[in-house]
Amino acid sequence: KSAAVIFDLDGVLVDTAVFHYQAWRHMAKEFNFDFTEAENEQLKGVSRVESLELILKWAEKVVPAEEKERLARMKNTWYLELIDGMKNGDVLPGTIALLTYLRGEGKKIALGSASKNAVRILEKTGILDYFDAIIDGNAVTRSKPDPEVFLKAAEAIGILPADCVVFEDAQAGIAAARSAGMAVIAVDKAHALTQYDARVNGLSDLSPNVWA
Numbered sequence: 001k002s003a004a005v006i007f008d009l010d011g012v013l014v015d016t017a018v019f020h021y022q023a024w025r026h027m028a029k030e031f032n033f034d035f036t037e038a039e040n041e042q043l044k045g046v047s048r049v050e051s052l053e054l055i056l057k058w059a060e061k062v063v064p065a066e067e068k069e070r071l072a073r074m075k076n077t078w079y080l081e082l083i084d085g086m087k088n089g090d091v092l093p094g095t096i097a098l099l100t101y102l103r104g105e106g107k108k109i110a111l112g113s114a115s116k117n118a119v120r121i122l123e124k125t126g127i128l129d130y131f132d133a134i135i136d137g138n139a140v141t142r143s144k145p146d147p148e149v150f151l152k153a154a155e156a157i158g159i160l161p162a163d164c165v166v167f168e169d170a171q172a173g174i175a176a177a178r179s180a181g182m183a184v185i186a187v188d189k190a191h192a193l194t195q196y197d198a199r200v201n202g203l204s205d206l207s208p209n210v211w212a
Ligand code: G16
Pocket: 008, 009, 010, 011, 020, 043, 044, 045, 046, 047, 048, 051, 076, 112, 113, 114, 115, 116, 117, 118, 137, 170
């Protein structure tokens, strides 16, 4: 029985991983690197700057700091263009039903995301108002697997970490939640993740009695 639920964003509530992939791929073309979907998988839950570092490493490309900033900015511009096409209700199946249910039960709801664009995405898709607290890439100094994002979320809603359950789709996020002392439900259709307390294919798998 948990008092609060903390959601990761990308891959749990919204399907933005494909937009990240398209934007990174577009950027990688600039230096003729064929960025693959398998590589994109490894960037889930990883911050923008760290994602760029990994892509440059895979491409065996060394660039100065100003060029890194330019590339990261360019990627984000393309990403935001794709985000702008999102509409109210463009969330993953089961999202609205679960958020509505949790609200009705009086559970606190927080966001724990690595994204600096989190609020914009929640606004565009129309789910911002469900959240009691939002801890995103602008609020943390250490990326997942560091527990900072989830500990700050628990603090913001005034709930002990042990009474929080986290929904995550990335291995780094699962590690972060565990080291925060929280229970983790993996959103993992592909059965690719480990170390979770429970696994669902997506939020629509959940029936309300899970929370009873
Ligand atoms: C998301 C994605 C990552 C992305 C990161 C930073 O995290 O999973 O692929 O690199 O945010 O995004 P932005 O460039 O928008 O700051 P999460 O934690 O919501 O899964």
